[in-house]
Amino acid sequence: MNFFEGEMSLEKVRQTLIRLEDTIIFQLIERSQFGKNKIIYENNKFGFKDFNGSFLEYYVKERESLDSSIRRYDSPDELPFFDKIQKPILPNLDYPKVLHPNNINVNKKIWDSYINNIVPRICHIEDDSNYGSSATIDTSCLQALSRRIHFGKFVAEAKFTDPKYHDEYVKLITNQEKDKIYELLTNEDVERKLLTRVEKKARTFGQDIEFKDNDSPHLKIQPIIIPELYRDFIMPLTKEVELEYLLNRLNNPNMSEKEKEGNLHSSVDKENYKF
Ligand SMILES: O=C(O)C(=O)C[C@]1(C(=O)O)C=C[C@@H](O)C=C1
Numbered sequence: 001m002n003f004f005e006g007e008m009s010l011e012k013v014r015q016t017l018i019r020l021e022d023t024i025i026f027q028l029i030e031r032s033q034f035g036k037n038k039i040i041y042e043n044n045k046f047g048f049k050d051f052n053g054s055f056l057e058y059y060v061k062e063r064e065s066l067d068s069s070i071r072r073y074d075s076p077d078e079l080p081f082f083d084k085i086q087k088p089i090l091p092n093l094d095y096p097k098v099l100h101p102n103n104i105n106v107n108k109k110i111w112d113s114y115i116n117n118i119v120p121r122i123c124h125i126e127d128d129s130n131y132g133s134s135a136t137i138d139t140s141c142l143q144a145l146s147r148r149i150h151f152g153k154f155v156a157e158a159k160f161t162d163p164k165y166h167d168e169y170v171k172l173i174t175n176q177e178k179d180k181i182y183e184l185l186t187n188e189d190v191e192r193k194l195l196t197r198v199e200k201k202a203r204t205f206g207q208d209i210e211f212k213d214n215d216s217p218h219l220k221i222q223p224i225i226i227p228e229l230y231r232d233f234i235m236p237l238t239k240e241v242e243l244e245y246l247l248n249r250l251n252n253p254n255m256s257e258k259e260k261e262g263n264l265h266s267s268v269d270k271e272n273y274k275f
Contacts, residue, residue: 003077013158014190020144025202027140028229031141035125040055055131060139064084071093076099081107106149110146149237157245181247198227
């Protein structure tokens with residue numbers, strides 16, 4: 001079922017995050033089978049005509065342009081890395097307005113973390129000339145990571161509208177208490193379970209069945225790398241999105257800066273919540 005159909009809840013958002021783990025882990029394992037191929041991330045190494053940038057930037061831009069034509073970026077859970085976006089050839093879909101208006105986009109940070117930290121950690125060979133395959137999988141990895149990390153907005157909205165925590169969030173947001181909001185949105189139990197689960201998934205998905213003899217399967221990726229990537233990059237960026245979303249959750253996007261200041265001290269109307 002489409003994420004936007006039916007009732008929203010923190011449980012449902014978390015289920016989507018769990019499902020997205022499968023996509024992310026599969027793609028990272030796929031990418032680890034190729035060389036680091038640093039050259040595809042460096043500017044102007046391939047001489048594309050009328051293009052200034054890296055091989056990967058070229059590929060992602062073209063890919064996003066095509067994806068936008070079939071309205072990928074109309075969906076509230078998809079954000080492009082670049083702005084070369086086309087008008088969709090399909091008619092608009094009417095998405096329910098679940099999120100508070102915002103323009104949070106951490107794709108630049110995702111891109112930099114992916115290229116500088118994730119690829120060097122999962123790939124072992126320096127250069128194997130598989131530039132096209134690497135860029136294709138990089139694009140899938142970046143899109144899956146971006147979707148997962150920006151899902152932090154839905155997580156934050158679910159937490160904010162939870163009657164158990166709502167008043168506390170309103171108070172903390174009103175006073176812009178960043179550290180306390182961060183503490184309240186952090187759930188260590190969920191994080192611990194996630195780290196154990198993604199390691200198990202990496203161990204299972206990365207098994208080379210053909211090599212399975214003497215009970216010691218050949219693994220395509222060291223399973224421990226995946227929880228490390230979640231711990232060091234994926235969860236911190238998701239939490240950054242959650243924090244940023246919550247800090248601005250009481251702003252009226254149509255207000256002037258002066259009006260916003262005044263409004264920070266008024267409470268929101270609970271009846272208006274969509275969750
Ligand atoms: O499930 C949540 O409550 C989330 O906020 C998501 C998430 C994550 O990135 O997976 C982030 C922060 C929490 O500490 C636990 C998990």
